[in-house]
Amino acid sequence: MSIENQNIKGLTSDQVLESRRVHGENVLNFKKESGLWFALKNLLKEPMVVLLLVTSSIYFITANYDDGIFLAIAIVFVSAISLYQDSRSRDALAKLKIYTHPNCKVIRDGEVTEIKTTEIVVGDSMMVEEGTTIPADGVIVHSNDFSVNESILTGESFSVYKNPDLDNSTIYMGAMVTSGLAIATVTSIGLNTKLGKIGKSLEDVLDEKTPLEVQINNFVKKMVVGGVLVFVLVxxxxxxxxxxxxxxxLKALTLAMSILPEEIPVAFTTFMAMGAWRLMRMGVxxxxxxxxETLGSASIICVDKTGTITENKMTLAKLYTFKNKKIISTSETFTKEDKKLVEISMWASEPIPFDPMEIALHESYSNHFLNDERPNYNIYHEYPxxxxxxxxxxxxxxNNGNRIIAAKGAPEALIKVSKLSAxxxxxxxxxxxxxxxxxxxILGVGKADFEGDNFPEKQQDFKFDFIGLVAFYDPPKKNIQSVFEAFHKAGINVKIITGDNAATTTAIAxxxxxxxxxxxxxxxxxMKLSPTELSKTVLEKQIFTRMFPDAKLKIVNALKANGEIVAMVxxxxxDGPALKTAHIGIAMGKKGTEIAKNTASLILVDDDFSKMVDAVGMGRKIYSNLKKAIQYIISIHIPIILTVFMPLVLGWVFPNILSPVHIILLELIMGPTCSIVYENEPMEKNTMHQKPRPFTASFFNRKELTTSVFQGLMITLGVLLTYQYAVSQGFNESVTRTMVFTVLISANIFLTFVNRSFFYSVLTTITYKNKLIPIVTGITVFIAVLLLFFKPINQFFQFEILPISLIAISVGMGFLSVIWYEIVKFIKRQKMKTIN
Structure with a gap:
């Protein structure tokens, strides 16, 4: 009973255009997007911008116009960088939202068509089926076994049965279809729907703060508090x-600027938004x-068999007819009993099939029965x-009163309710x-006879005749073995959780x-296991069969209780409860129901499970690169802070060697390095051969933080030794300042290269493809050359043109203060070789 038998033609193309012209698009605009004005207002709240405004104002008040103008220009540059990064993040998220818009089915010009939900119009004949979200308000004109969950409107979580003959034949936007299928004529769209009128918006989950974001914000707040205390002291x-x-x-503000790590929250936002955008381009x-954040920590992935391991291309392959006591291939000639088995299994399917197995049964019926009886019969009663x-x-x-009662399902269920001897x-x-x-x-198929309309409350109460078995073949995906092997190498355990029986699943596995x-x-x-047994079993077993929602949920919770980071397909x-409970809920973009896609946190657009390997790799890369960026920020901030603080506190001959203009210049150089260069770094070659990183409460472990602090202290040592060398040689303040600044600039460049990996040599990482490295490095070197040799700029920053020998000493000190870490990395690699 396909759509052709329903006599529903839907709107024509011209009628669609006219309806859209009159009623508009199907969109809910409850809140406006954060635009440029919003970004500008946020910018004025940035501590660094406030410090720059205050410092610039003081320079103007004290008639130091040159420095005041420079800082005013710096404000523009800092703002431009922040706005650029904010724009990149917002653009990436905007594109992401377009991809998360669900599709829906409508009947137009007599054909079933899939469109974006925003394109549906008043008067459309929309088709909604199990697992989908209703895209607009409408009145049901045809349904079978149709029920919806309207909790988004009513707050009640139970399902409501609906059909054209009942008073509640209206369906509403936002409700979830929990069973069956219906065709409804659209009566309202967008803000005119019931959902639109009550103003209930589906909040954007992309805006919520993540655990890592909270950690980073707390870290920055602590730095700000520390900066305030030191500011008052200085x-x-x-x-x-x-x-x-x-x-x-002014001198205190100089130190406050050096302490404030404003690049960190910018780097975090950029990395996460751009990471999501890169994943989207990969089809995730x-x-x-x-x-x-969580992708890089996933330790267990629970997968379904059908559509994940297999192609989800159900082909009716074999039949077992109970009367014939024989298994035959569908390529063989059918007997009368074989045809009857196909016919009964078709009647047990939905009249308008959407499940691959039911579609195959309808196709087989069409191929073997010239006289199609489907238009002559209507559903009289049904059991879900x-x-x-x-x-x-x-x-x-x-119309003649002839009745067909057909059932199908798990073979065990049909055997249990059929009149069969032992x-x-x-x-x-x-x-x-x-x-x-x-x-x-395999599906079991049964047939029953029943007179009258006083149907049993449960379908299991019918007295069924067992007709036979229909067997479908769904071939494994060609790449699935290599996908599982990639997960194994990455230290990720894969478990199969399926509703199919053990023998079929084991055979495919x-x-x-x-x-x-x-x-x-x-x-x-x-379900019979004790908590202790369950905790042990979920780790030991690899295949979980004949699973139902409560069992799936129990597995996910037990794995989480064992400390595993669980991804659930x-x-x-x-699957909704398990998807929601898992750390990472994964839904398929094509065959996944809207309920699954709404609940999941990640969608594989093309249903290609191999993309999860790429997604895990991307998650690990993003986290690793963010960590490199923040470690770089910490390492380079320490020498700036101490170069400002130590000469002042220790009473050295030049106590204020760096001024606000020098600090802000360093900030302008460092900002792009951490948030642009490191974000663009490729994945290191050993990334997918490591175990999942522990999902701990802290971003850095003690060893990593110690490394960054020690790197910063070594650069500080190089800077202060250069300072003392210049003083010991009797150089004036301008020469000393120039040498100190040159050490800081050169150390910044070398640190960028050294910290591209905390394991591999710089000779290895220099071959990594990152087109931004030469660009940013080139700009930094160009700025350094201008500062050292272009007299107007040189004098403005109170520098002095140095002889090549002093430049070589300064650059050499910057190199030595960073390159020592290559020895540490060499020792790490040697230890790894010994272990392996």
């Missing part, structure tokens, strides 16, 4: 030396920022897919074993070389 020291309020304030839509194991029953009747059950079980061992997916295919457990067995309505 102001007091300078004031009691000079009794000049504004001069001492990340709906939540925290997913980007339910039970453990599940089954479903349909009652059809024609010996007959054994015969059927043998057929199931033969078919399952070859990896076929064995075909693809799945590790641990012989270790399986069923849903019923799992699901595509059905019943």
């Amino acid at each position: 102001w007091a020291i300078n004031y009691f030396k000079s009794f000049n309020v504004l001069d001492s304030l 839509v990340v709906k939540q920022m925290k997913t980007v 897919l339910e039970g453990k194991p599940p089954m479903m029953t349909h009652v059809f009747q024609n 010996m007959e059950k054994e015969e059927v079980q043998q057929a199931i074993t033969i078919l399952s061992s070859d990896g076929y997916r 064995k075909q693809i070389g799945f590790r641990g295919y012989e270790r399986s457990i069923s849903g019923d067995q799992l 699901g595509d059905g309505v019943n």
